[in-house]
Amino acid sequence: MPLTHSFRELLDPMGWVLYLAHQPPSRLVVFVHGFSGGTVSSWQRFPSTDRAWWSESDMLFVGYDSRIDSITGTSARLRRNLPRFFPHLPSELLESGNALVRATDDEPYRELFLVGHSLGGVILRRAVCDLAHDWLVQLELDEQTPRPPLLTGSLLLFSPASAGFRAAGILGIIRATPAWYGINLYLRRSSAYSDLQPGSPILTETRRRTEELVSSHKADLSALRARILWANPEDVVVPERYDSDLGDDAVDGTTHQSVCKPSSTYVAPWLMVESGRAL
């Protein structure tokens, strides 16, 4: 398998990692990991494939400290920073000391894919919902306000925590982690953990606003409508989608942690992002 991408750690925003395709890309795929996940390691082999679709994709892995950052704070950071990368990637990111990873051109990306796992799914839902709300407010002031490019994206979620964690679910995550008792200490101060309790204000309000926005602006706000792939069995989050979502499916024999990790024998995650259908 040929090496199709080279990665670059970003200093601003700190902790984000960009995988740059060696050939001119037509799309940007943004990944947001879940609670206690790693920026890239949560997605394991996503960048290691010879599938043609991915050779034409840049990948942006969003890093954040899920034990400290709130859902609102992280989604606001996304809304603030993603326009710096989409639809135009700054050409200086293709260069290091006069060496280029590929030819520079001014061609914008033609497509955007927003991919989230677990807590990352909630963060993305919140980000596009708030972005849509801001745009509609601007439209009231100036009806010529163009739709933000981020609202042209497709939303793909792996076992999103949109309906919250199951009562014992978070313990399932942390007990599967070598340093789980450390994580438990963090949980006691984690706002994201509080936000992910079923029925929390942030979960219920994000759902209500999203469904209302899609209901009233279906043609313009398709970016708020997710396609979902659940693990089966899914014992960490409540597997409930929004009424406005485009559809969901489940993969037998996967867990909450493994559902988003492709491999040579489990290609569903790649298919899911490429086509919205995993099976």
Add this chain to the structure above:
Amino acid sequence: MSIEAESPVIDPALFRLRLFVEQWVVPLNRVASNDPFSGDPQGPWVLSSVLRVEADRWIELGRMLGYFADEPIPGPSTRAAFPEDRFFNNPYALEFDDVTFSETLRTAMEDLTPARREFLSLVIFERDDLFEQRLEEVRELADALTAQPWLNVPARAVDKIEWSLDGAYLSPLRGTPAEWRGITHDENEAWTLGADRTRTKRTPIARRDAVDDVRRTAAKAIEWAIEYEQTPVELRAAQASRRGVDNPEASLPSWVREMGN
């Protein structure tokens, strides 16, 4: 190396090498070139020196695979005075191609969180007294949680012992230039470069085991706290009494109380 005079060239291997040098080698050179004997603690300096050699190993391996271009690396090398055999195996157990190399290099870079660096610095490279002092902080907190598992530990206190929590996680980097971070070899002895070059009393493996002992104590306490939180309120007092954990004299360690909230 004068890169300013060059015209831009499309060369992913050169792009990767220059980026790796800029983002990893140069910052490590900066720390490793400091005077090792004026600093106290000394662990961070030694850690940077070892990571600098590890970076050289990644570059060598990457060049063999065509992942990195063949271009001289700027800055001083610490390798001449470095006992590499204590830390690095050669050849590597893992069979690399450029794709697996990219994956494992990324994993190795993601592994080096601030907590992880502090863990490696303390457990492998630091003087005994400083290691013991930091371990004692963790032990005091674990004991307090054992006595009263529901104690609310301030965020800054959790940050201070994070090296023994997330930092102590040993990632699967076997067969790579980062394998030494797994503290798996006895020959991987504590290597101090202090002024007196005093040998440490405990090897890194013994220190790692000491950290694990304390972690187990904390784990039991927190596991109990989870059970306690899931117990109906009216039954909690009896449960605590039965388990003998309701020690009213227990409180957070003095170093935590002094931090405030």
